[in-house]
Structure formats: structure tokens, C-alpha cells
Amino acid sequence: MRLDYLTIFPDYLAPLELSLPGRAVASGLLDLQVHDLRRWTHDRHRTVDDTPYGGGAGMVMRPEPWGEAFDDLGIEGATVVVPTPSGRPLTQALARELAARERLVFCCGRYEGIDQRVVEHAASRTEVLEVSLGDYVLNGGEAAALVVTEAVVRLLPGFMGNAASLVEESHEAGLLEYPGYTKPATWRGLEVPPVLLSGDHGRIAAWRHEQALTRTAERRPDLLHASAAPGEWAIEPAT
Numbered sequence: 001m002r003l004d005y006l007t008i009f010p011d012y013l014a015p016l017e018l019s020l021p022g023r024a025v026a027s028g029l030l031d032l033q034v035h036d037l038r039r040w041t042h043d044r045h046r047t048v049d050d051t052p053y054g055g056g057a058g059m060v061m062r063p064e065p066w067g068e069a070f071d072d073l074g075i076e077g078a079t080v081v082v083p084t085p086s087g088r089p090l091t092q093a094l095a096r097e098l099a100a101r102e103r104l105v106f107c108c109g110r111y112e113g114i115d116q117r118v119v120e121h122a123a124s125r126t127e128v129l130e131v132s133l134g135d136y137v138l139n140g141g142e143a144a145a146l147v148v149t150e151a152v153v154r155l156l157p158g159f160m161g162n163a164a165s166l167v168e169e170s171h172e173a174g175l176l177e178y179p180g181y182t183k184p185a186t187w188r189g190l191e192v193p194p195v196l197l198s199g200d201h202g203r204i205a206a207w208r209h210e211q212a213l214t215r216t217a218e219r220r221p222d223l224l225h226a227s228a229a230p231g232e233w234a235i236e237p238a239t
């Protein structure tokens, strides 16, 4: 999979070289490139933003550097991912969809966002997804791009050592994960649930499932009624 990042803060994305994506790059599974958006500016101050038409607070990112970056990098056939609080909520299902793509181009906006024509233009050339981490506002898309990357990359075939841990974990089954325990069996007066020491795999599986259900009902009842794949969020490429 190829991953491109367009940002005015390339250093913010340095963690991509560590941890999970770093390992995937080393193993040849990922081709990962971070690009400084200011490379596609032409004025002395390398300006990327301007005041909003119609007035209001803050600055909006000008479209030209994005357009030139798209031209140079070539976005055709890629999925352009634009982190924004107005986007489609990131879920495990969306991470799975993105993990099936050959190439993602992350557009990390700052200030009050990117001129909306950038999304419109990109969508005339290829698939575009505006993605939100949740109902809160970050200062820019970089942290969100890191989160999306980690959620996606760990799903790539051949990436995780233990494929079973992917199947059992939170959200893959639409439920929160059951609690985990390891040695010692007694710690500071707290015992591991005895069923886990029973060796009875049927009882253990039933207990874990019940724990997952109870936790989900208590903490995230919305998940028990959630429907999959909100297709209206996708912006299809023009054909």
C-alpha cells in the first residue's frame, strides 16, 4: 500500500517512522511519503492560507498548493482522505474499507480548514473521503491522519503477527472486547475470574461473549443497534 501525506507540518508525522507503520515500511508492506505542502507555493512567504470569503474568524487554506500537489503526485486511482470534523465518522468498518485501497493520500488541513473546492476538484479526479475522528475539534488533520493510518495499517494482510487477535478485538464483532487477564492469578488481593483458570474452552468462550455483551450494553448501548456502512458518506469519483 502506498500512503502520501500533504501537510505544512511534516515533523508532526514523524511518528509514522516508529511503531506499527514503521515496521510495515521496513518489511516492504508500505511505501510511505510525507510531503511539505509549502513545496507547492511560489511567493516569498510560502503562503498557504488566506482570509475567508464572506468574513468570519480564522484563515482558510488556499486551493492552489493542493491542486499543484495533486498534479505532481498524481492522485488518479488513489483514495484522497481529508480529515475534518465534518467528515464520515471513523469506524472499524471504514478502516477495513480503507485497508482494501491501494493508495491513500492524506490532506492535512490547518487553520479553519481547506477551501472546499479542493475536495470538489479531487472528487472530479478520484475517490475522496472526508473523515472525522469524532465530535470534537483538533487544530489540524495531522493527528487524525496518524490515527487513521494506525487503524488501517494494522489490518493489512501480512501485517499483524497474530491474525486471530484482529478477529476477536473490540469492534470487529460489533461489540466491545471482553476484559483480559494475565499472571499472577492473585494480585493485591484481586483474583482472575476462576472460569479463565478452568481449562474449559467452551465455558471460557461463553463467559467472554457474555462479558462483551454486558460491557457493550453498559458502556456503548448505541453499538447494539448500529447499522453498517453509511454509504451516503462516500464521494464517488466522476466517471
Ligand code: ADE
Pocket (backbone or CB within 6 Å): 083, 084, 085, 131, 132, 133, 134, 135, 136, 137, 138, 139, 140, 141, 144
Ligand atoms: N480536524 C480537526 N478536527 C478533526 C476531527 N475531529 N476529526 C478529523 N479531523 C479533524
